[in-house]
Amino acid sequence: MRKIESISVFDMLKIGVGPSSSHTLGPWRAALRWIDKLKAKNKFDSITDITVELYGSLSLTGKGHATDIAVLLGLEGLDPQRFPIEDIPKVIERIETTKKIQLNSETEIDFDSKSAIVFNKKFKEFHPNGITFRAKLNTGKRTSETYYSIGGGFVVQEERLRSKAKQEKLKEFPFPVQSGKELLAFCNTENLKISEVVMANEQSLASEEEIDFKLKQIWEVMLDSMYTGCHTEGTLPGGLNVRRRAFDTHKTLIGDRQYTTPEEWITAIRSTEVKFRQILKWVSCFALAVNEVNASLGRVVTAPTNGSAGVIPAVMMYYMVIENHDANFNDVKQFMLVAGEIGSLFKKGATISAAMGGCQAEIGVSSAMAAGALTELMGGTPEQVLMASEIAMEHHLGLTCDPIGGLVQIPCIERNAMGAIKAINACEMALDTDSRNAKVPLDKVIETMWQTAKDMNSKYKETSEGGLAVNVALSDC
Numbered sequence: 337m338r339k340i341e342s343i344s345v346f347d348m349l350k351i352g353v354g355p356s357s358s359h360t361l362g363p364w365r366a367a368l369r370w371i372d373k374l375k376a377k378n379k380f381d382s383i384t385d386i387t388v389e390l391y392g393s394l395s396l397t398g399k400g401h402a403t404d405i406a407v408l409l410g411l412e413g414l415d416p417q418r419f420p421i422e423d424i425p426k427v428i429e430r431i432e433t434t435k436k437i438q439l440n441s442e443t444e445i446d447f448d449s450k451s452a453i454v455f456n457k458k459f460k461e462f463h464p465n466g467i468t469f470r471a472k473l474n475t476g477k478r479t480s481e482t483y484y485s486i487g488g489g490f491v492v493q494e495e496r497l498r499s500k501a502k503q504e505k506l507k508e509f510p511f512p513v514q515s516g517k518e519l520l521a522f523c524n525t526e527n528l529k530i531s532e533v534v535m536a537n538e539q540s541l542a543s544e545e546e547i548d549f550k551l552k553q554i555w556e557v558m559l560d561s562m563y564t565g566c567h568t569e570g571t572l573p574g575g576l577n578v579r580r581r582a583f584d585t586h587k588t589l590i591g592d593r594q595y596t597t598p599e600e601w602i603t604a605i606r607s608t609e610v611k612f613r614q615i616l617k618w619v620s621c622f623a624l625a626v627n628e629v630n631a632s633l634g635r636v637v638t639a640p641t642n643g644s645a646g647v648i649p650a651v652m653m654y655y656m657v658i659e660n661h662d663a664n665f666n667d668v669k670q671f672m673l674v675a676g677e678i679g680s681l682f683k684k685g686a687t688i689s690a691a692m693g694g695c696q697a698e699i700g701v702s703s704a705m706a707a708g709a710l711t712e713l714m715g716g717t718p719e720q721v722l723m724a725s726e727i728a729m730e731h732h733l734g735l736t737c738d739p740i741g742g743l744v745q746i747p748c749i750e751r752n753a754m755g756a757i758k759a760i761n762a763c764e765m766a767l768d769t770d771s772r773n774a775k776v777p778l779d780k781v782i783e784t785m786w787q788t789a790k791d792m793n794s795k796y797k798e799t800s801e802g803g804l805a806v807n808v809a810l811s812d813c
């Protein structure tokens with residue numbers, strides 16, 4: 337199966353709010369999009385009443401993934417990239433106590449979130465993450481729209497219409513890539529690295545300065561989420577009583593080194609002694625830190641989803657503090673361009689939605705993205721880059737999604753550490769292998785992942801109806 341789409345690196349790496357890209361960021365953006373549509377149709381000012389219905393997986397794990405909160409923030413017109421996360425509880429409390437919502441921060445209407453947000457366990461046919469917004473207008477008419485949150489914060493209405501628009505955009509890319517094979521062909525005929533092919537495509541959408549600006553913002557948020565997670569103690573919200581672990585591990589590793597900013601922190605880490613065990617601990621610590629921030633509704637970069645947001649920063653940071661102490665923004669840029677491209681290959685050929693494919697679509701894809709990106713930084717050929725991504729995914733095939741209590745905590749947080757370590761190992765194996773001896777091309781593993789996704793029992797696709805979610809009760813935690 338090949339979907340004809342062109343996807344930018346900035347579609348794959350997006351600044352957002354935790355804990356979930358499909359269940360938090362997606363519904364948030366869907367609400368924003370609906371408000372925009374009502375405005376465009378001159379219906380916004382006539383709204384008197386709103387209801388929101390969450391279907392399927394959004395309903396089953398929506399509470400744990402803060403879907404209801406995200407919908408409220410979207411209806412208020414708040415920006416998931418910039419809205420101060422510390423103000424979220426205040427907004428929610430205001431809506432709940434006044435029973436009123438400020439639509440797009442402009443018009444106040446009555447809104448009782450307890451009854452106006454309906455959790456409907458029924459699955460819509462098009463996609464497991466359906467959301468319908470309904471409004472009554474003062475003319476007596478009603479209007480409604482259904483959106484689907486298809487993973488990684490992507491929101492669609494009519495897949496066919498969207499594909500058509502994307503196809504047109506694809507023509508603008510100097511190197512339109514739909515598969516690993518095509519990507520390698522461009523690299524070989526043009527004698528370019530993967531990051532250079534991707535950069536040329538990105539430059540057909542924005543100037544180099546704009547691209548650099550956005551990539552710097554993305555890295556800043558990634559670094560910040562690692563820094564915050566490593567310096568925050570306590571227990572995560574949600575009732576599982578999960579203790580934050582990055583704090584303790586970090587404290588032992590960093591010792592008494594002094595620093596006051598994330599940049600100074602990088603220098604301090606570079607001065608620590610690292611043997612194999614410390615490397616394992618540092619990489620795990622970075623990944624745990626990001627996903628602890630994510631689990632506490634903090635700001636992270638969706639990469640390619642929120643549940644898997646820790647893998648890519650942890651592997652990039654590994655390169656910076658362990659492999660190359662001179663690493664700078666140019667390395668970050670190269671890394672993110674390759675990571676984004678690998679992620680988009682999975683999105684085009686399979687899925688990055690756990691509701692469609694289980695955790696192989698989240699942690700598996702993020703690990704493949706990081707493995708390929710690291711391999712290019714380490715001097716690997718384009719063939720070795722794809723081989724590393726293939727190896728990383730091959731050993732995540734079949735991974736199910738079964739978060740306890742519907743919260744993005746267990747097994748999610750630890751899985752990021754495992755995904756990051758696997759990515760580094762996959763990179764090293766690819767660097768030591770003659771790519772002509774590779775038996776499994778990346779495209780084959782993408783196809784296999786998609787078939788596995790379709791065969792996977794729906795209990796294991798972000799419903800919390802199977803696996804750890806049913807064997808470990810909230811009361812056990």
Ligand code: SF4
Binds near residue numbers: 690694736745749
């Ligand atoms: S188990 Fe994996 S796919 Fe499911 S919510 Fe957790 S990280 Fe995401």
